Amino acid sequence: MILIGILIINILSVSLVKCSINWNGNNWAHNCNFKENDLSNVRVRAEQCGGKCAATPGCTHFTWTNYKRGTCWMKKGSISKSDAFESHGRNKICGVVQNEGGHGINWNGNNWAHNCDFKENDLSNVQVRAEQCGGKCAATPGCTHFTWTNYNDGTCWMKKGSVSKTDAILTEDRSMVCGVLGNNAVEGGGGSSNSSGNIVNEQTFACVFNTIDAGTRASRFNGLQESGWKPANKDEAAVFLAHVFHESDGLKAMEEYCAPACASNYAGSWCEIQGKPGKLYYGRGWFQLSWPCNYYAAGKALDVDLLNNPDAVAQQPSLAVQTAVWFYRTNKMEEPARRGDFAATTDIINGKLECNGGSNAANQRLRVDTYKRVRQCFGLGEPTINVWC
Template sequence: MNIFLTSCILFSLIYLAYTCSQYHTVVSGDICYTIANKYQITLNDLMNLNPGLNCQLLYIGQQICITSPLTTKPPSGSCSSYYTVRPGDYCYLIAQNNGISLIDFYNLNNGINCNYLQVGQSVCISGGGGSGGGVTTTSSPSVTSTGNLVTKDEFINAVVSSGYQRPRDDQYVNFVSKARPDGSITSKRELAMFLAQILWESGGLVYLSEIACLQNGCAGSYVTADDYPGQKYYGRGYIQLTWSYNYKAASQDLYNDLRLYTNANQVALDDGIAWAVSFWYWKKNVHSRPGVSSGQFGATTNAINGALECSGPYTSKARQRFEIYKKVLIAFSIFEAPIENGCYN
């Protein structure tokens, strides 16, 4: 081995030792997405923490960085009061417990990454003028002024408090504007159930294509005699729509043509379409199911993936969906006891 190559390897090892504070050791069956999901970080975060990582060539025993001390950013700007992160904390909980909005919390801690909060980390909870002092809160449309069932703050709080990264503004706009016309959702509680399911299905509004199908389109899967030539109908959209007959029916109902049937990838590439299709699926398959209108969250899980999660081998996943729902209810200021019934009970 030449001196230059040896020096590069040594530098890389020293760099990783300095920039990484926690590792995952690859075991049989691991893929990048499952590793990221296990540690509640995004796939992009995982790739940024491991420059040059080839997710197609993971090997057993490989060390993957999943936490870096460099991701812990000190609070910026003028701060009069700090909070020390404790086990179980997340950004929305810290903000709520200290009497500030999540938007104020972000403004007080410019650049903070809520996926990388570490026990012992200091975060700012009050500006120079007292609680939230000196912070300009981003205004959000209210229910009374716009007719939206939830405000932008409520939407952001719901996503972030569930352990996911902050959503984009266009995601909020599409979410609130399509709930009624495409999903027939008129109650805040049902919209909370919908969002909880969508967060789980899409990995926190991140993945609009079925992860396992990104490389080869899942050739040989989801195939029927009625498929349009050259099209593959694997999961797309926030609810992971599959099979050509669903793409065709959604296209006809939403647009009065076959655009999604003849060009299925639009569902993954256009955020408005991704939301429209997901609300359409909810309207057709979930909205009218017994128990949904009375708040039985398990009934929505049963409608979406009941064969596997309500009586099959993955009931733990149904419970994880319910845990997200409980957080969304609080973020939406719906202070009622969440009902788990309708799936496996």
């Protein structure tokens, strides 16, 4: 366990190690810390720390450590990423909470924030949960920004017109959420697929993965960004993420729920690779990677020793994605996914059990229902290709 006293290091040393912190285009990074200025602390998981800071008045930056099995140290004062210093240990995280556009609204590096609103310009409204509002706006032609309130047990107010975060108004209602689609947002529309370099944004991701809390979802989304995977079109995004939702229970499960009790199911091997003593190879990550053969092959492709460290797939958000993408590409799912052939990809993943009246055919219905819902998040209409295998 890393003790707090170790965090006080020489200022000269700090200046020498700042450059080694890899922010990965995010507002948080591993093995780093900020000096002093503690505001408060709370025991939470690492992926919840940034959200806790954003929800705490006066918190501008934070550090998460393993202390007491996970503590978020919320900090105050003017700060930037350049003030962070390296602190050895992958289990330490630091981050800043951005305040874009003034007015006291904490956007936290996202295109949405709490306790804010946009004036007028209503386009339409619909009753949905808060985490679905951005996706609904993205799927609605003409919608450029939105507000979610508790009205009628939860209403998304979709809005039109040119807007930026600086136009948002601070409110006293913490339950309110507002957001903008931004330059990289998925535009709503009909059933065609539009090629884009950044089809999966925060709003569509929230629409797809609508059963997890905001902090967990932010961690999963950051993992996706770090992985470097980008779909060729909306069809591919919908197919891939629908399978991810199904395999991981909406990204709730980075490990099989039966683990470690079910590890014996994967103790054998169907290739020449054998598992390492004391290591368990049950399902982990976005596609629930399992079996020693797959851990070895995925690790070799990704230049990571997963045979000796299978837990890394569940523990590192980017690896959880990368192993799923490895399976997806290795099994040649990209081509059918890009043309919207969901049935063909289901056959590849679990055809023996789910297709052609297999022993788990009922599971296919859940998978198909998820796919149809996910298509709506990307503004796609009903599937034009048979979804049943």
